[in-house]
Amino acid sequence: MKRLIKSGALAAAFLGFGALQAAAEFPESQITMIVPFGAGGGSDRVARTVDQFWQQETGDSFNFQYQPGAAGSVGTAAIANASPDGYTIGIVNLPNMVVQPVVGTGTFALDGFDYIGRVNSDPIVLMVPDASPYKTLEDFVAAAKEAPGTLTLAITGTMGAAHLAALQMMDGAGIEVTLVPTQGGANTVARIAGGHVTAGLIGLGLYTSQDNGRALALTADARSDFAPDVPTFSEKGISLDLATARIIVAPAGLPEDALAYLRSTLEKVTESEGFITASAEQGQGAIWQDGEALEASVKAMEESITGLLRKYELID
Amino acid sequence: MSLAQSIAAATDPMVLMMIVLATVFGAIIGALPGFSSVMAISLLLPVVYPMDPLMGLLVLGSIYMGAMYGDANAAILLNIPGTASSLPTTFDGFPMTRQGRAREAMLAALAGSVFGGVTGVLVLLLSFGALAEFSLRFGPQEYFWLTVLGLTTIAALSEGNMVKGLVGGGLGIAISLIGLDSYWGTPRFTFGQSSLMAGIHLIPALLGLFCVSQVFASLAAPGGDRRAPEIGPQKDALHRVLRTMVRRWDVMLRSSAIGVVIGMLPGAGGPIASTISYNETRRWDRDSSSFGKGRVEGVFASEVANNAMVGGSLIPMMALGIPGNVNAAVILGALLSFGMRPGMNLMTDGSGIAMSFMIGLLISSILLAPLGYFLIIRVSTLVLRIPRTYLAPTILVFATVGAYSVTNSMYGVVIMTVMGIGGYAFRRIGIEAAPIGLGMILGPIAEREFTSSMLIAHAQGSYWSIAMRPISLVLIALCLLSIATPLLLALRSRRAARRRAETTASEQA
Numbered sequence: 001m002k003r004l005i006k007s008g009a010l011a012a013a014f015l016g017f018g019a020l021q022a023a024a025e026f027p028e029s030q031i032t033m034i035v036p037f038g039a040g041g042g043s044d045r046v047a048r049t050v051d052q053f054w055q056q057e058t059g060d061s062f063n064f065q066y067q068p069g070a071a072g073s074v075g076t077a078a079i080a081n082a083s084p085d086g087y088t089i090g091i092v093n094l095p096n097m098v099v100q101p102v103v104g105t106g107t108f109a110l111d112g113f114d115y116i117g118r119v120n121s122d123p124i125v126l127m128v129p130d131a132s133p134y135k136t137l138e139d140f141v142a143a144a145k146e147a148p149g150t151l152t153l154a155i156t157g158t159m160g161a162a163h164l165a166a167l168q169m170m171d172g173a174g175i176e177v178t179l180v181p182t183q184g185g186a187n188t189v190a191r192i193a194g195g196h197v198t199a200g201l202i203g204l205g206l207y208t209s210q211d212n213g214r215a216l217a218l219t220a221d222a223r224s225d226f227a228p229d230v231p232t233f234s235e236k237g238i239s240l241d242l243a244t245a246r247i248i249v250a251p252a253g254l255p256e257d258a259l260a261y262l263r264s265t266l267e268k269v270t271e272s273e274g275f276i277t278a279s280a281e282q283g284q285g286a287i288w289q290d291g292e293a294l295e296a297s298v299k300a301m302e303e304s305i306t307g308l309l310r311k312y313e314l315i316d
Numbered sequence: 317m318s319l320a321q322s323i324a325a326a327t328d329p330m331v332l333m334m335i336v337l338a339t340v341f342g343a344i345i346g347a348l349p350g351f352s353s354v355m356a357i358s359l360l361l362p363v364v365y366p367m368d369p370l371m372g373l374l375v376l377g378s379i380y381m382g383a384m385y386g387d388a389n390a391a392i393l394l395n396i397p398g399t400a401s402s403l404p405t406t407f408d409g410f411p412m413t414r415q416g417r418a419r420e421a422m423l424a425a426l427a428g429s430v431f432g433g434v435t436g437v438l439v440l441l442l443s444f445g446a447l448a449e450f451s452l453r454f455g456p457q458e459y460f461w462l463t464v465l466g467l468t469t470i471a472a473l474s475e476g477n478m479v480k481g482l483v484g485g486g487l488g489i490a491i492s493l494i495g496l497d498s499y500w501g502t503p504r505f506t507f508g509q510s511s512l513m514a515g516i517h518l519i520p521a522l523l524g525l526f527c528v529s530q531v532f533a534s535l536a537a538p539g540g541d542r543r544a545p546e547i548g549p550q551k552d553a554l555h556r557v558l559r560t561m562v563r564r565w566d567v568m569l570r571s572s573a574i575g576v577v578i579g580m581l582p583g584a585g586g587p588i589a590s591t592i593s594y595n596e597t598r599r600w601d602r603d604s605s606s607f608g609k610g611r612v613e614g615v616f617a618s619e620v621a622n623n624a625m626v627g628g629s630l631i632p633m634m635a636l637g638i639p640g641n642v643n644a645a646v647i648l649g650a651l652l653s654f655g656m657r658p659g660m661n662l663m664t665d666g667s668g669i670a671m672s673f674m675i676g677l678l679i680s681s682i683l684l685a686p687l688g689y690f691l692i693i694r695v696s697t698l699v700l701r702i703p704r705t706y707l708a709p710t711i712l713v714f715a716t717v718g719a720y721s722v723t724n725s726m727y728g729v730v731i732m733t734v735m736g737i738g739g740y741a742f743r744r745i746g747i748e749a750a751p752i753g754l755g756m757i758l759g760p761i762a763e764r765e766f767t768s769s770m771l772i773a774h775a776q777g778s779y780w781s782i783a784m785r786p787i788s789l790v791l792i793a794l795c796l797l798s799i800a801t802p803l804l805l806a807l808r809s810r811r812a813a814r815r816r817a818e819t820t821a822s823e824q825a
Contacts (some may be wrong), residue, residue, distance in 0.1 A: 067724050070514040103501065152775045159501055178775035180768050183501050186638045186645060193636065194452035210637025211659045253625055281653050
């Protein structure tokens, strides 16, 4: 009798295993997440947060791979060149990923990716020092119109989100200011707070994490919950929607079931309460955008950025 | 929460144990060339998040403190700076090792690190609000002059052969130009190679320049040099080090002040702090020409400053949310994710965590003394007993791993190898690694700040604005003094020689 039960159990186990095999679903092994920046940086923190709630959702964790270099373009190219089986994905930021192929520092193309989704978005804030005479965006624009080129605007790095937002702002408001690039967000805040520049552009997350200076306007469709008093540029009649965003992509040509799985899981992760709270603690708005909408907005961004850079003669 | 409660929180046995472990871990990471404290604390971030906020912050802070000390030991024993901040520690530390005074140099580094660490944290504790406001008065113009002041160290370093020193410094700056320029992304000296676009990464380059070329030099040295140098007796050395500390209180205080002030400036950082401190100590010394030949004050200057920088770099971070350097930035990240907001309210928010954190850091810097004395120095001196034939390949393995980890590719290893061979060749013709390294570290900062200053000057319509600012004027005066001192000294010794020659001539006549 005992033996019978044993063999029965064994058979059942085999049957069960067989059933599992037959319905073998994506994923069958661990997914690799390429981070095109160093460990411990901003992208890594977001990727680790995604990983944490991905584990809660599915029980699986990512295998992290760091491929820093050339402002992320090395790792981004590595994602595009990985085999499109769904087992390699990566986290990249906008607008850098769009800018790099346009200006020639990236060796990848935007249609070399399948877009899984956007996990967060950090609008950009125009900040002036506390002692600044400019109380509103209108004051700033009026002063810039009166004396073109004499106001200075600190931006973090060139060809990044702040630089492009600065160009969009100059273009949209019809003003000319002198751009002063700095190395790193902390440096930008110090330059603004010390009154060494008239104003500066920094991320909303960075703005809300300290108490220096005041924000005149924000690049987003709507006001942010993190800073409800700050008006948007579009409210003030200036078309400016550029924000830093972190998105998850995979090499183009994923099997359909893998793409569907990755997209739906990421949506569940990004919209989970835990992820939203954790992102807010990092000063980032967890603003989900699904893969298809994301792909469309990346294409639109490519067009507007190319136009802008041509207009300001930064590319041929 | 009262002060007593904050102290109690920081001296909880569990917290103390974590401080000890983190400080030792930091000291080890700091001592390994190619492994930076930033790497260590950012890798530990995920481990720290689930911890209690105070403990988490103290783990990160103690690693930072430990690393700023640990890097000195490799600099002294092997002439390999564990991090860029301890580059000036090699100037006198390694000559001391050669003279059989390694123990004295290591004790000086330890005592200096403790002194600097404690004063830095005390300044942070007592006056962080007022000083943070002061740090904001440094604009791009002041940063530019500060880096120029750092670069003038080259003149002092290469006394006797200023031309070779300047060639080395210029070479370092030229190497740092390779890649995309930091402003408009124009490729420079890339020869159409896409790998060169990323530039010459500083860490693999310094590993090549200091580690690899040093390994070559030690292997090529004639047989006599291969024997381990004497380390010197411990008791006597400790006595001497402590006596120097008391006698040269001026060096200790000045180096602490330089470390704190430069630590407060976002983007300036440890290498600038220790370099300027070394330079100033040397300049104000009556016998400045003996620096670089084994003066214990040189080790003090560098190590006091780079540990005082720890407290300094946390001042603007805690008071304004503006981190003084990358280490402080990572700690800021942790602070924010524990739900704490930097600002003056940090001290008054009632949780007392900020106060406990500073007290904990103070404990970490004091604990360096026994940990260093009984553990780190003892372990480190074993290194000297290892025959060169085993030590050299071991160092190369560590350096290669470190270089690889910076780029996660062979590119870092290639940079290291090329810089190692080049560095050795230059050393053979009398161009030392130190000026090349200084050029590579300071050149890009000087360029960046100069460009910013010029952009602002152009917008304001006056190019005088780069100099006509109170802090700038002080810095310019120091630069001039720094360049003039070696020239005047050279002139004076030449005149003295001539006088001697004349006297001898007249005696003969």
